[in-house]
Amino acid sequence: ADESSGYESESAGGEGAGAAAADGTRGRQRRARTAFTSEQVCRLEKTFQRQKYLGATERRKLAAALQLSEIQIKTWFQNRRMKLKRQI
Numbered sequence: 001a002d003e004s005s006g007y008e009s010e011s012a013g014g015e016g017a018g019a020a021a022a023d024g025t026r027g028r029q030r031r032a033r034t035a036f037t038s039e040q041v042c043r044l045e046k047t048f049q050r051q052k053y054l055g056a057t058e059r060r061k062l063a064a065a066l067q068l069s070e071i072q073i074k075t076w077f078q079n080r081r082m083k084l085k086r087q088i
Contacts (some may be wrong), residue, residue, distance in 0.1 A: 036076075040066045044073075048080050 036044070043066060047054070054062065054077060063070045 034068070034072055036068075040068065044076055044080070048077065052081060052084075053077070 043062075047058075047062060051058075054073065059070050059073050062068075063073045066073070
């Protein structure tokens with residue numbers, strides 16, 4: 001019984017320690033995940049249906065319209081293309 005409970009605590013502790021060490025070695029924390037509103041997602045999806053890739057101008061305009069950063073728009077489109085690729 002002691003061996004199995006010890007193994008479980010080592011396993012759980014090892015995962016947490018590994019994640020903490022990875023964050024600590026970089027010296028900065030990860031950015032919080034963006035919670036897109038339903039309106040933002042709807043607009044992003046409609047834009048994605050029309051064109052899978054955005055140029056700098058389109059990305060800038062969409063970011064301003066949705067009050068998001070260009071990087072958030074770029075990342076969303078990258079993730080959406082990967083989702084489409086998985087579905088196919």
